[in-house]
Amino acid sequence: MLSVNRYNFNTFQTSAKKIGVTKPPVKNTLSIFYGNDYHGNTDKLHLVVESSKAFQEQKKDVPHLIVSAGDNVSGGDCNKNELVYDILQNGAKLDVTVPGNHEFDGYLLKLIENAKLHKTQFVATNVDFDDDSEVRNYIKRSTVIEKNGQKFGLIGAMPLDFETCTKKSVQEGVEVMDYDDTIKALQKEVNNLREQGINKIILLSHTGYENDKKMASDLDGVDIIIGGHSHSVVEGAVQGENIIQSKSNQPVIITQAGENGKYYGILDVEFDADGVLTKISNQLTEVSSKKSPTIEYIKEQKLGTSPTIGRIKEIEQMPKNRRIKPHAWANLVVDSMRAEFGADCAFLNAANVRKVPTEGKLTERDIVESVPMKNRLIRTKITQKQVVEAISNAARESLGGETGEPGLLFASGFTYKVTEKGELLELNFIDKKGKINPIDIKNPSEKITYDAIYDDFTMRADGEYPALAPKGEVQYFEYDKDKTAINYILKLENKDNLELSDDNRLEIVQTSQPQQQDSSKKKFLSLTLPKVS
Secondary structure, three states: OOOOEEOOHHHHHHHHHHOOOOOOOOOEEEEEEEEOOOOOOHHHHHHHHHHHHHHHHHOOOOOEEEEEOOOOOOOOOHHHHHHHHHHHHHHOOOOEEOOOOHHHOOHHHHHHHHHHHOOOEEEOOOEEEOOHHHHOOOEEOEEEEEEOOEEEEEEEEOOOOHHHHOOHHHOOOEEEOOHHHHHHHHHHHHHHHHHOOOOOEEEEEOOOHHHHHHHHHHOOOOOEEEEOOOOOEEOOOOEOOOEEEOOOOOEEEEEEEOOOOOEEEEEEEEEOOOOOEEEEEEEEEEOOOOOOHHHHHHHHHHHOOOOEEEEEEEEOOOOOOOOOOOOHHHHHHHHHHHHHHOOOEEEEEHHHOOOOOOOEEEEHHHHHHHOOOOOOEEEEEEEHHHHHHHHHHHHHHHHHOOOOOOOOEEEEOEEEEEEOOOOEEEEEEEOOOOOEEEOOOOOOOOOOEEEEEEEOOOOOOOOOOHHHOOOOOEEEEOOOHHHHHHHHHHOOOOOOOEEEOOOOOEEEEOOOOOOOOOOOOOOOOEEEOOOOO
């Protein structure tokens, strides 16, 4: 447990007198169990469910909510997505969620079907739908939940980069507002809630941590932001970091629990009689990866028995940030893409890998769940210059940024080295005979081309890897990398005794001294706030 920082209560009383506060403080409490970006990871979700049940028992006599900031599911398997919502509603008792980008992987129609089937409420304030009257019956601009006589308003913000982080085909009938219009829409809904006498308002935001901090200062009346999308791990309560002053100079607490169900959070707060935060306690708990026999049984009952294709003896699990660190499972998947077609090379964006299978029996479903996006694979010719630009740009943006977005490019047929800041140092092409061919990264050729495999999300000119936009003929395949990985493993001689480890084909070189943490910046799990005039 970390240290507790408490403001001097005498200071609070003095400030209160100065601004003419005469009524005594009223303790209005709320406990929130929160998560985000579960991505349908059932190996984590069953432990999240168990923790949620314990939370509900512990907090049964106080106001409490169970919420998610979106991307509860991932991929286009609508039956699997429905199962995930069954687990979240019936197991975790999820009250409210905001649709993230991955809620649309199975298209808007399927999202509406899930909303119809489940009691969990969906809120999205900053989006327009073509058939707004019908959709708004199930995806509301806001909702009000009453607990122990207290009313809490909840609003939702969908991802501002919806057009670039989703497939074109799922965007039909859905228009997410830009930042300025998002602020206007959120503020309008906050004002509507306040006119109803509701002064404790929670924003479920799937816009990313940096946007959440900006929104906190641009809005008036929001008290709590439960965030997602950037997969940030935000714990504690620190003034100026995740406690931001609102437009009316009131405190707003922002938090987020990583991704893939690795963490769940519990936020305990107190409000004064005016609905202003006076006390905050915010803590994350890490969840281990472990298959649940109960969840596996439920999956088999709903989805059918999945064929076993091998057994994993040893494998490294998902890195803390899968976007910026290589790992063995991603290497296997991208190798399978190249092998399927006998191509010169293949590319896989790091964010595409959603989970790493656990040791033990390996089924087809395990592989589908690891790369669930249901993209189409493509085959095209790309130039040496395109390869250099794609790898270099991805490394620089991912390693040089705060969140690791958009993610490194994993490659089969190439090895490369970059600095910890993303500067490309070395790139080699490995031909089909295993010969290493160094590439002049300062002067790459536009005449040398490679027969390449990747997917139709990665190829988008307006997407995250524009250098991979094809310049010539493109051949499309109506399946994704889950199929190639299954085929690849079935052909391995050691498929029943797999030992997978990273082979250093992508090496991140430390070129500078690591920055020492500033010991003066303490992260407090609990914080009592002074009254602000």
